[in-house]
Amino acid sequence: MKFLCVECDQQMAFAQRELPGDGTLAATFKCPKCGRVVAMLTNPMETQLVSSLGVEIGGRTVPAEPFEMLRANVVTGGPAWSGDAQERLARVPSFVRGMVKKIYADYARERGITEITPAIMDNARSELGLEGM
Amino acid sequence: MRTYHQLTDPDRSGLLDQIGAQRKRVAERLAGVRRIVTVMSGKGGVGKSYVTAHLARALARGGWGVGVLDADLNGPTIPGLLQAPPTAQPPAVGLDGVKCISMGQFLDAGAPLSFTGPAAESFVWRGAMEASALREFLGDVEWGTLDVLLVDLPPGMQRYIELCDILGNPPAVLTVTIPTPESRDAVRRAMRAAVDRGSELLGIVENMVGREFVGTAAQDLAEEFATPVLARIPWHPTPETWSQLAAQL
Structure with a gap:
């Protein structure tokens, strides 16, 4: 997924990612030429789909841990x-x-x-x- | 207006690079695995997991380094068949020293596989989640050096296709059927899909031979796909039965 500032014909650059905690995701992208900022907002289903792939919008900041996706997403009943x-x-x-x-x-x-x-x-x-x- | 492929500036998210890193992690982890063999039938109830576990044990008794990846995420049975205890860091080690990884090691006893996430329309993301689980099984288990990694597939072909995508190369296939014509017809579709993907067919194991299950499924499929019948497993096989099968791989 990429974003294009049509007016400037410039590819917009990823700026920030926010996870409000309600299952949604907000990612902002900025045009390097005119400075215009747009936000991509995903609903919980879309956010989950991205999460399911084991990738992170905005890039990884820490290396993947073993079984990271499973340990984070498989429901277990207890501690x-x-x-x-x-x-x-x-x-x-x-x-x-x-x-x-x-x-x-x-x-x-x-x-x-x-x-x-x-x-x-x-x-x-x-x-x-x-x-x- | 320019299109997707015409935008070539560096992408900080690097999603494709992240996917590439996942594939590289799998390749590095499996570098010590001499051969990957999937055990499949395309049909449920033919005893794939049973054959997988006993074949793995026979190979291990013969001196091979053997691992089993239980790809049946929703109905994991390999830890039970191998009597492998849960461990904090897989692989678990079961009977005859066979290493294994299974969703059973992540679930509470008797609990179904369930993921966190929005319940409505979960079919949209659940398949991707299961494929990622398979990727982590392949990429995050420290197998060490193995002569063979047996992958026990669930019924259907979806997990086989995911496996091909994650590995990059189609794995060799060991087919399990029971003698009946109904099984033959279902297994034929799976074998056709495997051939279409480019997998090597190692041969056919006919399980549950005798008693109520009557037919010539293994022989029919062997002739059709020009692959050998490696074993006909009776209802009460002995360790020798499995050793004879292991000797043919």
């Missing part, structure tokens, strides 16, 4: 799990792992905890009487 906590959860027998995970997630959610760590798991076991999980 994040630290690597150590995931390793510990993996040692729980598979036939009860889902139930155990839910117990810890509910514990964290009720207390406003955003990341489950081994320490949080220890606290939950102690408070909820879950020895062995």
Whole structure:
């Protein structure tokens, strides 16, 4: 997508990007000759489509992190799990792992905890009487 | 008024460059992978994931470095078949040392794949989101050195086409069917699409042979596409069954 200042016959340059937080995007472009500024406003669906491609209007300012798109966009029902906590959860027998995970997630959610760590798991076991999980 | 291609000033967004960087990341990550093989049928319920997992294990037992990419984003089963534990940083390592990546590692147990974003008209962007997920599976997993990366495709051809686009080169294809004429007719379309894209057909695996499923799908397709029938897998295969299949790849 490019913008042309028809009057000056000049390609307009990207100037600024704003993400108001309501799913929309505002990007401004400026004519390098006459200084005219136009704004491109996208609705949430259009914004999501661009986001889905893993690209950023205005260019990247930091390198892409591994699984950046997935971690940002896949809906999970609970708090994040630290690597150590995931390793510990993996040692729980598979036939009860889902139930155990839910117990810890509910514990964290009720207390406003955003990341489950081994320490949080220890606290939950102690408070909820879950020895062995 | 000038048109798009006549505007050649540097573009700060560099969207095409960003896409190019994504492709480069995939190519660099897969540089240590000797061969990519997609397991496909174009049809559901023929046992692609089952064949993929057991073939991967047999290859690994034979000394190969093997990875499995579970491209069935909406119905991931590979971690379960390989008994691969969730890990903070994929790949997970399952039975016989097979490495794997799957959407199952990102989802809560029993939860469907759902993305944040506007719910209305989500079909507009969901396909792009799934293609990006596939790209991240290919570009963000530190596979290390692999002799083969098996890609377990979902039913249909969409994910295969996305894979071709992301890789730049069509991957080799291992086809799975069951013996019935209905399966043959559905799988034929998938094989035709693969040939049209330029994929090498490695051969056909006929799964669930015997009992209720009667037919000659594998033989029919083998003759039509001039590709071998690599294995006929019975309902209760043994490790030897899979080893014999692995030996043919």
